[in-house]
Amino acid sequence: MDRLHGMTVFVAVAEEGGFAAGARRLGLSPAAVTRAVAALEERLGVRLLERSTRHVRVTEAGQRYLDDCRRLLAELDEADEAAAGLNAAPRGLLAITAPVLFGRMYVMPGIVEYLRRYPDTEVSAVFVDRVTNLLEEGYDVAVRIGELPDSGLRALRVGQVRRMICAAPAYLAEHGTPRTPGDLAAHTIVASTGASTQPEWRFRENGGVRAYRVHPRLTVTSNDSAIEAVRQGFGLARLLSYQVAPLLASGALVPLLEPFELPPVPVNIVHREGRHGTARVRALIDLLAARLRGDPALDWTVA
Structure with a gap:
C-alpha cells in the first residue's frame, strides 16, 4: 500500500467523520477508502478508528497519528509549492x-x-x-x-485594541457619568459571555491593577447583542475598542473611565x-x- 495514500485517506475519513463522506471528498469509492484504512491499521498494528453503524470516531492512538499525518501532509504541500517556485499562484x-x-x-x-x-x-x-x-x-x-x-x-x-467601558449619551444623561471604577456599583451593567465569563472587571488604579466584581442586570451570549443593548441606552458594557469604533466615531456611544483602562x-x-x-x-x-x-x-x- 502507498503510505502517503493511506495517510491521506485516513485524514479525510477522520475529518469528515465517516467513510462515505471521506470517499466523496477524495473522489474514491467507499470500498477503496475502507480497504485503505484497514491496510493502514494492519501495517501499524493499532486501531485508528472506532466504527459503529452511525459514527466513526478517532481512537486515542488515532488522534495522535492524525495530528502527525496533518503535519506531514502539510509539509509535503509546502515542499511541492517551494519546488514549483515562490512565485507560484495561490491555489x-x-x-x-x-x-x-x-x-x-x-x-x-x-x-x-x-x-x-x-x-x-x-x-x-x-x-x-x-x-x-x-x-x-x-x-x-x-x-x-x-x-x-x-x-x-x-x-x-x-495591531492592538483597548478594553473599554461604553454607554449611550441618553443613559448618561439619565443616570450620570461614573468618574471612578468604584462608581460602577451604582450603574446598570450589561455583560457578554462571548467576551468573558469573568465576573470581575479589572482597572489600572493607584499604580497597580484592581479588580471590581460586577453584577450584570443583563447577560447576553454575544458581543453584538451587548452592544445593541447599550446603544439603546440600557446600561454600561465593557467591550473591545474595535467592536464599537463606528459607534464611538458617530457619537452613538461614549467611552468612560479611560484613565483607568488597562494597557492595550x-x-x-x-x-x-x-x-x-x-x-x-x-x-x-x-x-x-x-x-x-x-x-x-x-x-x-x-x-
Whole structure:
C-alpha cells in the first residue's frame, strides 16, 4: 500500500467523520477508502478508528497519528509549492478562524478580496469566540486578540485594541457619568459571555491593577447583542475598542473611565506554516496584515 495514500485517506475519513463522506471528498469509492484504512491499521498494528453503524470516531492512538499525518501532509504541500517556485499562484483550500465580531467586521472583507484576487483558491472561515487549536482542528491561519501563550506557532502582530467601558449619551444623561471604577456599583451593567465569563472587571488604579466584581442586570451570549443593548441606552458594557469604533466615531456611544483602562492588548495573525509556507497561506497573511495595519481602529501606530 502507498503510505502517503493511506495517510491521506485516513485524514479525510477522520475529518469528515465517516467513510462515505471521506470517499466523496477524495473522489474514491467507499470500498477503496475502507480497504485503505484497514491496510493502514494492519501495517501499524493499532486501531485508528472506532466504527459503529452511525459514527466513526478517532481512537486515542488515532488522534495522535492524525495530528502527525496533518503535519506531514502539510509539509509535503509546502515542499511541492517551494519546488514549483515562490512565485507560484495561490491555489487550493485554506482554513482560517477568528473571533465572531472581529471576523465579520475585519477578516471577512479581506477574505472576499483574497478570493477575488486568486480565483483558484477556496476558503473555509470559522468565526468563534474561543481559542482554537490550529493543529488539532485543522486551521491554517487564525487571528488572535490578546497575549499569546508560548507555542510552536508563528505570529505576526498587526495591531492592538483597548478594553473599554461604553454607554449611550441618553443613559448618561439619565443616570450620570461614573468618574471612578468604584462608581460602577451604582450603574446598570450589561455583560457578554462571548467576551468573558469573568465576573470581575479589572482597572489600572493607584499604580497597580484592581479588580471590581460586577453584577450584570443583563447577560447576553454575544458581543453584538451587548452592544445593541447599550446603544439603546440600557446600561454600561465593557467591550473591545474595535467592536464599537463606528459607534464611538458617530457619537452613538461614549467611552468612560479611560484613565483607568488597562494597557492595550495585541492583535496577531498566527499560523502553523513550516520553513517555506504555501503560496495560498502567504498571500492571505500578507493581504490581511496590510488591511489590518492600515485600519485606524486597530491602533497599529500606538506604542
